[in-house]
Amino acid sequence: MKFGRVIGNVVSTIKNEKLYGIRLAVVEPIDPDGNAIGNSEIVGDYLGAAVGNLVIWIADGEAIGKVVGKQNVPLRGSIVGIIDKVDLKNQNRIIKG
Numbered sequence: 001m002k003f004g005r006v007i008g009n010v011v012s013t014i015k016n017e018k019l020y021g022i023r024l025a026v027v028e029p030i031d032p033d034g035n036a037i038g039n040s041e042i043v044g045d046y047l048g049a050a051v052g053n054l055v056i057w058i059a060d061g062e063a064i065g066k067v068v069g070k071q072n073v074p075l076r077g078s079i080v081g082i083i084d085k086v087d088l089k090n091q092n093r094i095i096k097g
Contacts, residue, residue, distance in 0.1 A: 001057070002059065003031070003055075003086075004027035004029050004041075005053070005055070006026065006027055006045075006052065006053045007027070007040060008026035009023070009024065009026070009051065010025065018072065018074060022046070022064060022075075023045045025045040025079060026040050026042055027057055030054075032088070034086075041077050042075070042076070042077075043076065044064035044078045046064055046067050046078075047082055049079050053082050054083035055081060055082055056079070056081035056082075058077060059076060059077050061073050061075025061076055061077060063080065064078040
């Protein structure tokens with residue numbers, strides 16, 4: 001599992017038929033301190049995460065396929081949770097979603 005922040009949505013009128021009905025979001029990977037790391041990814045989102053939300057995502061596109069009842073969905077990742085806040089008690093910091 002990875003932390004990330006939703007930085008955009010993908011709108012596509014023509015796409016692979018297995019992607020119909022799956023919302024696509026652009027997620028920027030972040031470290032536990034909230035700093036961007038790595039490259040952004042387009043992932044499937046069945047939870048309805050909004051731009052700016054902190055999310056938990058996995059590098060597995062098949063996870064969302066299982067939820068929507070499709071196999072071999074051509075995605076690199078799936079959002080599996082929306083984070084309200086990260087409380088780092090040892091550092092006296094809170095990162096809000």
